[in-house]
Amino acid sequence: MELQERQVRRRLEEDFESHIDLSDYQQHSESEQAKARTTRALAALTVAARAMVSVDEACASVVDESNDQGIDAIGISAARREVYVVQTKTSVGGPSPTEVMKFVHGIRCLLDWDWDALGPKARRRRGEIEEVLADARVIAIFSYLGAQGPNEDASRLSNQLTEDVNAAGDILEFHYEGLRENFERRNIASGLSSPDSELTFDRWITMSDYRSEIMGIVSGEQLATLTEQFSELLFDKNIRAILRSTETNEVLDETLRDSPSDFWYYNNGITIVANSIGCSRTNPRSSNETFSLKGLSVVNGAQTCGALSRAFRSNLPLDDVHVTVRVISTAEHPEDFEKQVTRYTNTQNQVSNREFVALDPYQQELSDLLLAEKVQYSFRTGQALDDEEYDFAFDLEEATRALSCWSGVANATRAKREIGRMWADLSASPYLELFPRDLNAAIMYNSVRFWRSFRDSYNSAGREREHRAKNIVKNSEFMASALFMQWARGNAAEFTNIDWDVAAFMAGCTDQVRVLAECVVARHERENPGGFAMSFFKNQQKVETFARAVRADFLQELQSSSGTS
Structure with a gap:
């Protein structure tokens, strides 16, 4: 040996x-x-x-x-x-x-x-x-x-x-x-214990003593390197779920790619808790000073660190990227101090694109119109849906997904990939494509009902198939919903009628939904054999081309079956 x-x-x-x-x-x-x-x-x-x-x-x-x-x-x-x-x-x-x-x-x-x-x-x-x-x-x-x-x-x-x-x-x-x-x-x-590292601050201040807390400016490259070096060890276990894909991640990635020098202006910064803060100098300099952090843990700003790490691995230049960093020492604090900092820094002052939709007065108008029909439309974060008081209830996220499919395959694919981006700019597309000033509230209401019913029927058709086909059906539901809405609008669907019986319409379309699922799977296996459906149906360019082919296959199958019968 x-x-x-x-x-x-x-x-x-x-x-x-x-x-x-x-x-x-x-x-x-x-x-x-x-x-x-x-x-x-x-x-x-x-x-x-x-x-x-x-x-x-x-x-x-x-x-x-x-x-x-x-x-x-x-x-x-x-x-x-x-x-x-x-x-x-x-x-x-x-x-x-x-x-x-x-x-x-x-x-x-x-x-x-x-x-x-x-x-x-x-x-x-x-x-x-x-x-x-x-x-x-x-x-x-x-x-x-x-x-x-x-x-x-x-x-x-x-x-x-x-x-x-x-x-x-x-x-x-x-x-x-x-x-x-x-x-x-x-x-x-x-090497899997609590990380120890050094951070160099371009500028910094403290409330009392640097050994207690520091707030200042740190280069993005340092934080990217720190994340690459320690990965999961850098983050408190309580916030690792924050690192999943979110609208915030997408915006961070875009800023680092397209306007890195603006990152500091747009980003809230990160909070680090450390067992101790040290410096080689008795009297640290006010700029370009290095501090040693023992047992450090990022308790807020995991998304920022993740975005910097991804940019670093993509070889994006980080020379102009700076981040506000706050470091707090746990020394002389109660045992649960770190947990409390983690909890409150991740629950206070969290604002996402969705919150800004509440500033659009047209959303209130849509909500009021539906309220008179005993339909609840909740576009404000934190407003609970009440299915008992109202005949039907849905929220902004579901409306956005349904209207994305209503507007076409391109927006349906965007919504599947990064729904938060649909609300990024209330004065431009894609937001105004989904919520134009002349949007009929009945269309939004019926699109949501159609979206729910179609997904149930489409995924039911998928569950009848073997595992790979089932996976293809599940991941294509946004594109397929957009195609089926388009087909339905030419086949007696009454989206503008607030009293339209969507359930009855969809009950009569079971065979058509099954044919669409078969067309999607067959076309996918011809164009992406052995490929990964999750990735394929997020690729907007590929999906738009693919959808045109599926639509042709679907209409041909329907015509063929109609001629046969």
Whole structure:
């Protein structure tokens, strides 16, 4: 055994193996248990090194079991918007074509949401994984302890997978990480404690003493580097969910890309809590001063850090990006001080694009018109819907989705990808395309009812199909709704009639909805075979072209079936 392998195995045993769950191996021999423990420990090491999560969290990401389709762990970095799908091998030699083939099949099952093909451990995390996959990059890693790389046949399999999945957009990477890579990161467990780092402030002030708190200006590049270095360790567990895709993320990304020098003006900054704040000088300078932060944690501003990290990895220049940073020391504060700061900095003064819609007087006019018909339209955040008092109730978000489909495939695709952007500018498109000054309140009301009914019928047609087709149907529902609304408007749909019986209309369209679902799946499999539906149906240019072809297929099928009958 090479010394490198010996030292990696020692670290696996001492740092990870005691945290590995082997409850499903109780009936196996000790040697088989030992082998499984090491294999799972290597998977956990890979996740810990990639996602920068604790040993316990990395070990909890392990999904290795019989019938796991070659997937031994699924790790998540919300900060980087990455999902790590890992297969491991601890025996001598490089990845064989058979092993890679199984792993490739497992990845395809995961991306197609074929949960029945995966093991119970992966299925138990279905909700969490599907949510993240909707807006994440997938990093597939074959991790092993051999010194040699994959042979030509194995590489061909992984290259073909990458080519197929990335046909509609670059969302998958495939890496082989052997003994050298694992040796280099073997000591990762010792670096998974609370981060310590230094920040240089261009300018700063304090309320009393710099050792208690600092507020000042920090370069965006420093924060991007900090996020890249520590990833999940940088953020309080209570706010990691904030790092999911939101309208705020999209606006941050756009500002960093298009007007980086304006970032400071538009951004609220971040709040850091640290165990202590130090400086090498007794009397720190008022500008260009470096402070050492022990045990730091970002408790507000996770989205900002995530956006800076994404810009950094996209090689966007951050020279002109600056951020207001507030650092608070927990020294001499109560034990729960950090939790209180986390709680209140994430619940106070949070304003999004949606809140500004309340400033549009036409929204109130639409609401008043529907109220007289016993229909509740809530466009203000925090206003509860009351289905008991009103005949029908819906909110701004649902109206925006429905009207996006009413206005056409382009806006439907935008709404699927980034609904918050639909409200970004109340004086311009796409907002005014959805809510023009002459919008008939009955159209909005009926569009929402149509949207609800169509989705139920369309997804019901999808559930009748196998897993990949079901996934395609689910991810195409915005585009399909736009196409079906267009078809319905030419086939006796009465969107302008407040008394229109939408339910009855849709009940008579079951066959047409099923035909549309079949056309979408068939066309997708011709144009994006083996591709990832989640990514495909967010690509506006591809979807608009695709929708025109689907519409032609759909009308031809309807004409054919009508002629047959």
